[in-house]
Amino acid sequence: MNAAEKATEAFAYIQKHIPEVYEKYLEFTKSMSEKGGLSPRDKELILVGCSVMSQCEMCIAIHVEGAAAAGATREEILQAALMAVAMGGSPKLMYLKYVFEALEDLFE
Structure with missing residues (x-):
């Protein structure tokens, strides 16, 4: 199971066991991503950097x-x-290392 699949599994677990937290998290992230100014591409690039800073394999x-x-x-x-x-x-x-692994899956 790759890191993205693990993240999907983690979100499903959270949604099942603490749905109120999951729903609030989705509301929050949706409201942040809908704000104007930056393109979706730029926002995702920022999130790549944040994911590395957070040392989160699944986020990367x-x-x-x-x-x-x-x-x-x-x-x-x-x-x-x-x-x-x-x-x-x-x-x-x-x-x-995790960025390279994810890139290999997408670009090679």
Whole structure:
């Protein structure tokens, strides 16, 4: 099971066991993503960087896929991930492994 599949499984578990939290989370994230100013592509690229900063394998997989689906190139996705490395140093550099894995699934 890849990281994106694990995330889907985690969300299903949360939805089943604490549906009120899941619904509020969806409302919150939807309201944030609907705000204007940034394109969906740019928002996903920011989320790639945030995912690396958070060291969340499942988030990386989801947002690399989301960025690619929104039209970001492999190079743009990698650059977004590298911005997290610039801010977070060596621990974030180690999480580029998951970015490369997600990119390989999508671009190769």
